[in-house]
Amino acid sequence: MSRFDMAPWMSNEARAEFARLVTRRSYSAGQTVYSQDDDGVEMYRIASGSVRLFSRQLDGREAVFLFFGENDFFGVSSLVDDGPRPQTAECLSTVEIDVLPVLAFDTLRSHHPSFSDAMLRLLAKQMRLVSSHYARATMVALPGRIAERLLELAAPDSTDSESGYLFVRLHQEELAAMVGASRQSVNKILQTFQRNGVIQVQSRVIKIYDISALMRITMMD
Helix, strand or coil, X not given: CCCCCCHHHCCHHHHHHHHHHCEEEEECCCCEEECCXXXXXXXXXXXXXXXXXXXXXXXXXXXEEEEECCCCEXXXXXXXXXXXXXXXXXXXXXXXXXXXXXXXXXHHHHHCHHHHHHHHHHHHHHHHHHHHHHHHXXXXXXXXXXXXXXXXXXXXXXXXCCCCCEEEECCHHHHXXXXXXXXXXXXXXXHHHHHCCCEEECCCEEEECCHHHHHHHHCCC
């Protein structure tokens, strides 16, 4: 289910106008939609695939902020304040994206109040989530932070819909960047979870066997 879909907050007229003004663009896995410090000239809605939003420090370290999936909108803030892109948006898979250029963005804001309202709701929701992640990073032990992110990112396995299991598809380096820890520390905790029968770690997939156990871990100090 989309976490950052503006469409439910928009009027039917605004949704129709948005659909008329966008163009469809395709990206490959690993390709950037935009880079940190780029000018913001477009906003986006994902038709299929997934995108991660991260910033990279001068020493090469990364901080992952958010992941976006199907129907999520992103890339809005720089169109609002005319500032540079604060993060890089990188495709985690083959991605199809609906692209709205800045002039069309301004047209929608001028003609459809529900679009502006939806945009404010989107920015507020994203800020609340990032603030929550920051607070958890300062107050919750690493196992709880890892368990929380696994639950947040978990989705049914599309190749085995009858299994009832949930999967998280990302590299351990990406998970480490999300929880503010080293890959080695994250790997040790994932291995502990696996020995306890909570998850199974594969190359780029974490299979969740025991959701209740992960939920209990998030509540531990």
